[in-house]
Amino acid sequence: MSQRKQIQIGTVVGQSEVAANTFIISIREPQLVRQVKPGHFVNVSLPSRTNANLLKRPFSIYGTDKEAIQILYKVKGDVTTVMTTLQKGDEVELLGPLGNTFTLPKKKKVLLVGGGIGVAPLIYLYDRLKAHNEVKILHGVRTRQEAMVWANLPVQTHVDEEVGHYVCAGFEKVIRQHEAQHVVTCGPIPMMKEIVEASARAGVSCEVSLEARMACGFGVCLGCVIETKSGYKKVCSDGPVFDGALLW
Amino acid sequence: MSQRKQIQIGTVVGQSEVAANTFIISIREPQLVRQVKPGHFVNVSLPSRTNANLLKRPFSIYGTDKEAIQILYKVKGDVTTVMTTLQKGDEVELLGPLGNTFTLPKKKKVLLVGGGIGVAPLIYLYDRLKAHNEVKILHGVRTRQEAMVWANLPVQTHVDEEVGHYVCAGFEKVIRQHEAQHVVTCGPIPMMKEIVEASARAGVSCEVSLEARMACGFGVCLGCVIETKSGYKKVCSDGPVFDGALLW
Amino acid sequence: MVKTTVQLGPLTLQNPIVTASGTFGYGVEFADYLDINKLGAITLKSVTLNPREGNAPPRIAETPSGMMNSIGLANHGIDVLMDSILPKLEAFDRVKVIANIAGHSLEENVELAKRLDQVDRVDAIELNISCPNVDAGGLAFCQDLPMVSRLTKAVRKVTLKPLIVKLSASVPDIVALAKTAVESGADILSLINTIPGMDVDIAKKALFFKRGSAGLSGPAIRPIALKAVYDVAQSVDIPIIGMGGVASVEDVVKFLLVGADAVSVGMMNFVRPSLSGELVDQLSAYLVASGETLSTLKLKA
């Protein structure tokens, strides 16, 4: 019988707080490292911690090194709160890689736009695009405390205290200014909608990465659907990456 | 307003495996240390660990030092399994001291008889009796792997592979042999019953420490009752220490 | 300070946090853990005319995010309650005291209500027709609407104190049950009582509880309780004390939003004895932070 995919047990290698309530956790799981591509997510649970929260939690891949994956996460509720207490050596249950992946263009000017924690998958995407493309990253955050320090990355951070989330008013201008040929965005829905519509007006392709509440993460529960122009689609297996034009 | 009793947050100071599936955990909680007496138990829960197991778990005090209490515990199920993963610095929720306490005789020959993990409260009792009494401890275990090493303690260990638990056949003889004037026992019910009845025949007083499933631990849920000669009694607040003669 | 007073028909509470019958003893046992005088109301353990030993152990089982109990209304009887327990509560002048009665017959309940009607320290009477752990009365009452009607009317007749009828969700039609209680004279409804469930002792190859079934409570049943309160609130006009798995201030707000006027804390009193007091403060803080008041905490149309 052939080797079957298993639930992986990863081991925490390290964790640090990088902004207000925002952490990077590094989890050793060599097999997963070999399989992941930008856009993929993993479904995480914490054995021996929160056993009343049964459902796994989806997180994008933020980065990889030789043997470990990194997740950039923000504390939201039960599981992410407990996640911050994980220490080196603790075990984490991982299901993945899950979902589809970002398009990987070549020789293009690419603009990546992350809102808040939505920047996570874009950093990993940047890593795989930078060799063959000219890539810029815009990161919108609500407050100064949420801003992150980006070493060696072409990130422009926008702090938008007033509006409540990073809305790219006049984003068409931004596209033209950067002469972008391809846009990728992940963040709050209103922001992504704005960017998809601006990209359409500017005539450039735009991919988005969506979130939804999930039970299974691999397409069987039908719980994570979002409405698209061609009916409900499953974020976990039809996405999380969608062509913006399909959505708005 | 006067100071009210609170749920205490203790901090794990250390933990070690002392026999098969048997651990001693040391938890720093100075206020509790000042209050506990032999026979008392504490109701324990593990915040940030098992949150589907809502009910606290009762454990006897096994010992104390200046600032910490010690618990000797055996892995039985959900919570004790997770308890073994606690590390130095982890927090533990403690409610206590709960329950009544052992009688503390003076100038007597005292025999303490523990079956399996039931030895835990007896070691603490020994500690408080030894200055003013002549005390011996018998410890019955099922298998050699469960036997513990008792440094500087007058413990006789009996290994009883066959019977399945330590039954003191002919315990009356043991009482006479030790010239015991007071007996205290904690362990499996059949063992305790045997010992209580033998003590009665030998005409010496006998106290037992009982276990029961508990919800509250302080007398309000009425969940932990056991049948006695004068009706149901609450193990948590009428006990856990009972005069053997009340039971059998 | 935000206003937290709630009016439950004839009963005024200083805030909507209540403790549930059977999970808070007689209040005084919790005095070490919180200032019980800051609560809206406490509900006493169910009382019967004669002392009851209750069911044979085991009486408690843990379940995922909940527990089951088969206490069987163990209590000291009405005399002890009136002579020895209620006087201890005189010291607490702000918290309201709800006496919960669980007679096995109509006559017993009437007698209990009559007796309690005489006691000043009792601010309201809760008629428990929904206990799943007894052979006579209890949940069986709840499943017999004409009986609910007779029972409520009979108790109503002998007391002028606010009358609460406590409902189970484990009935053919909780809305019909609620309406019957209202039409028969209840001032307030409280719901839900525990849900009948079972556990099995594998080693003994036997049902875990001697009576077979026992009552399930705690966070596990919260979604079922929220629905029950919502369904009842949509169809009756009297105040509701909602309960079932309340563990946090968010849970309190959820019950208020689906239509409860006050919210009762049950098994979580065992897990965190100080919880009900903390919820009083946290609810005030929530109202301040969110800019809501108790009367704006309604579902948007």
Next chain:
Amino acid sequence: MVKTTVQLGPLTLQNPIVTASGTFGYGVEFADYLDINKLGAITLKSVTLNPREGNAPPRIAETPSGMMNSIGLANHGIDVLMDSILPKLEAFDRVKVIANIAGHSLEENVELAKRLDQVDRVDAIELNISCPNVDAGGLAFCQDLPMVSRLTKAVRKVTLKPLIVKLSASVPDIVALAKTAVESGADILSLINTIPGMDVDIAKKALFFKRGSAGLSGPAIRPIALKAVYDVAQSVDIPIIGMGGVASVEDVVKFLLVGADAVSVGMMNFVRPSLSGELVDQLSAYLVASGETLSTLKLKA
């Protein structure tokens, strides 16, 4: 090797481990996580005559030790099932395939059963009369005994395949419901479906699910499911597939002890996709270690 074959009336399973409808897709999606051919049976997602989009999101909420869903029987319709999905299952020759039908009317169910009766790869038909997440049919069927009778008889008439009727515990009287299904021709009963519950979105001051209520499942409801299976097993003579919160081999044994002949795994398939396969092995190991057989796993009298 211990014998694990079970006979569910006309249906023979190699072992009593089944997967529950709606929680195991069409089986093939789980092929990465386990050898689905080692299971007793898999139950396919409910099918309807026409494709159904299902309910508007959100469709999922987590609850303490459980989850709620409001999927609304989303599926591709019977044609796609027969033409594209069932053929993929041909490769698995040992696992039995249960097709679950959930028409909104008697006629639709009859039509579905007729179509499926023609398909060799379908080993049994499960009539879902207990889905709480649809406006027509679903749980409403379960609450109308004459309808249950007509429905079961009508479906019975058009198929010779083993007929399973899937029950809800959220009915006035599950024993009466079970008896009705048996008298009307069911070969096997399966229970329980999800329990109606609610959640609230505090920030939006709205019910969390667009339809208000949704179906609660998982370990949280296990005590309720065990009691339902026990109650039904005490009163009917046909085989029962028990389910509700199964998460471990101990849970499987508990369901078998209270009277189930096979046991179905539901939401825990999402939490641990390999679980059902592991339970097959663990059940064998349990039988060996305890010296029991499937037929001695009965409650002691």
